[in-house]
Amino acid sequence: MVKLRFMLAMVCFTWWITATSVAIAAGDADAHPIKRVLVFYENESTLPAAMEVAQGLRIGLDQRFPTGIDIYAEYLDIVRFPAPEHMLRLATDLEAKYADVTFDVVMAVGPGALKFLLDNRSRIAPGVPLIFGAINDARLKDEQLPPGVGGVVSHFDVPKTIDLARQLQPNAKTVVVLTGSSEFDRGWAKISSKLLEAYRPKLRVEHLTGLTLEGFKERVQRLPPDTILLILSVFQDADGRRFIPRNAAAEIAVASSAPSYGVYSTYIGIGVLGGYVETFQSIGEDMATLAEQATNDSATPQLIRSTGQFLVDWRQMKRWGIDVELLPADADLRFFEPTVWEKYRLQILAMMGVIALQTATIGALIVQGRRRRRIELALDQERLELAHLSRTSQLGELSGAFAHELNQPLTSILANAEAGARLVDTKPVDTVELREIFSDIVADDKRAARIIAQLRQLMVKGETQLDQMDLNDAVAATVALASSELVARQTRLDFHSDHSELAVRGNLAQLQQVVLNLILNAAEAMSNLGPAERRISIRTRKCEDGFCELMVADRGPGLTAEMRENAFKPFVSTKAKGLGLGLAICRSIVQAHGGTLRFDEHKHDGARVILALPPL
Incomplete structure (x- = not known):
């Protein structure tokens, strides 16, 4: 029982809500009726002007x-x-409809629709209330407008269009x-003939009518270029063919040998240069404004004038x-296609700035590169000079050893020469012994020549x-050159190679300078050791990557990590009198x-220097 009462209450509540909503909606509808x-449009629905007004x-x-x-629409x-008979039948049908x-509100678009x-x-x-639009004020002069009629009076201004043409074609x-x-x-x-009477003292006015579309096109093709062609409307030609005026105007304007003008906005963009026009869409919007006013009980329809403007096609x-500077200041220039400079001015300026900056940068880099090459050449030359001075300094250190090395063959030559002189005085002369003496002299001379050649090779200067x-x-040649010095220092040198030949590309004098410097440094590092412990180990080998390595190891105190890092820096030396340039x-x-x-960081008992050269 309780459940039944609850369901009945819910049904009653739902009915009340629905009835209230319907009543509110009905009240709103009465307060704001649709x-x-x-x-009524004068022409057919496909006419561009009618379409724009409708929009x-x-x-x-x-x-x-x-x-x-x-909105209800009828196209008359x-x-x-x-035919008047058709208009009567149409009125009867619409009355019944x-x-x-x-x-x-009822509206009329075009003079024919207004008359109907x-x-x-x-x-x-x-x-x-009746609201009209798209009607020239000249056509309204013949109409007596009764009460309750208002609308938008259009200009379709022929005089202002001619003024524009004269300004562009002086x-x-x-x-x-x-x-x-x-x-x-x-x-x-008829209307244009009256409007152009004021121009006849200055301009010759001709009316071109009564031709077929082909006749119009043929005639305008022969117009002088300084002619002003005003295309008004071509709904029908002399053969009775019907046209949409916009399409006919497009064909005529394209065929014309003189600039063409019009009073309709729909003509702009199809080949007509320009005119003083009102847009049909704005006419429709103005008619809507008057319709709103007419629906107020206290308001009566008004007559307002549409706003016109100079409209020009830039392409024409x-x-x-024709120079754009001739246009009126308030002209609306349509279809303007700016030049590349006008369209992309900022981008072009930015690009030119980037190019200029790049050019300056490239120029600076070229100048800097040339300066760098000159500096590099100067540094290379100074490096060669420094290397030559270093070799000279090394030869100075080895001067005693070289003197001892040269003294042996020279002493032998002197002894053999004295022996030969004594042998010549004996009778008979022992030619066999004399020949042996001469052979010894030649051998000792060649030995001295080799020593001098090695010295000259180290002393050579140039690129x-x-x-x-x-x-x-x-x-091997460098070891031979340093052998006397090592003997004087009571230092033993062992040379071992893993390959019979290690082909590289290099400068013999400079490589000998490097090897000689490494040998002398190794000998110097062991100066505090006993003669029996002074031993230099030289080894050459070919690595897996193809590089040729030379390793010079000594048994000296070795180098700390910091010393290994700084050893190759200029003016860093562990010698008391060293310059630190070697x-x-x-x-x-x-x-x-x-x-x-580089130094081998894994060797701790002494020092090992590793020289690696690329293969051929």
Whole structure:
């Protein structure tokens, strides 16, 4: 029982909510009823002007009637069906069609539509405010507007269009006015003839009408370039063919040998240069404004004038070579195609700035590169000078050993020469012994020559020239050169090679300088050891990567990690009287050969220097 009562209560509550919502909605509908508007267009629905007016009406009405608007549209197509009998039948049909519909506003687009409604409004929409648009004020002079009629009076201004043409073509002497053969076209011819009377003292005015479309095109092809061609409307040509005026104007404008002008905004962009026009969309929006005013009980329809403007096609200005500077200041230039400079000015300036910066940077790099090369050449020359001085210094250290080395063959030569002199005085002369003496002299002389040649090789001065050579031969020659000095220092040297030949590309004198420096440094490191412990080990080998290595090891105190790191820096030395340039010069020489020179950090009993040179 309780459950049944609960369900009954819920049903009653739901019914109450629904009834209340319907009542509120009905109240809102009564407070803001949907407006009904009936629009009559003079021409067919495909006419561009009619389409633009319809678009403007829809935009304007939607904005001014946010609660909703119901639009009815009728296209009278008067140009194609102008017969009065047809108009009567059409009025009868429309009266029956809308007998049960009440309109808030009725609209007429075009003079023909206005005349139709003035004649038949009492039958179709009696007592309803009438708003018109797209009608020239010259055509309204013949109409007596009754009460309740307002609208947008258009200019379609022929005089201002001619003024624009004269401003753009100051040398023009003739105006040709082109119209078709329909009743609307003939009306334009009559209106334009009156409007252009004021220009006849300065311009010759010609009317071009009564031709076929082909005749119009052929005629305008022969116009002088300084002619002003004004295309008004061509709904119909002399053969009775019907046209959309915009399409006919496009063909005529393209064929013309003179600039063409028009009073309709729909002509701009199809080949017509320009004119003083109102856009049909703005006319539709103005009509919507008047419709809103007309729906107020206290308001009566007004007459307002549409706003016109100079509208010009930039492409046609370019086609006819007319300077843009001749345009009025308030002209609207359509279809403007800026030049690359005008369109991308900032980008071009930025790009030019980047290019200029890059050019300056490249120029600075070139100058810097040349300066660097000059400095490098100067440094190379100074390095060669320093290396030569280092070799000279080393030879100075070895002067005693060299003197001893040369003294032996020279002493032998002297002894053999004295013995030979004594032998010559004996009778008979022992030729066999004399020949042996001469052979000893020759051998000792060659030995001295080799020593001097080695000294000259070390003393040579000039640019570094790399030749193919055997690293083992260079080491052996250097060991021979230092042998006397090592004997004097009571130091033993062992030379061992893992390969019979280690082919490298280098400069013999400079490599000998490096090896000699390493040998003397090793000997110097063991100066505090006993003669029996002084031993230098030299080994050459070929690594897996193809590099040829020379290792010079001693049994001296070795080097700390810090000393190994700084040993190759200039002016760093462990010798009391050393300048600290020997190893720095050696490393620069080795690097110039594409190799490396380093201490072996894994050897702790003494020091080991490793020289690595790239293979051929």
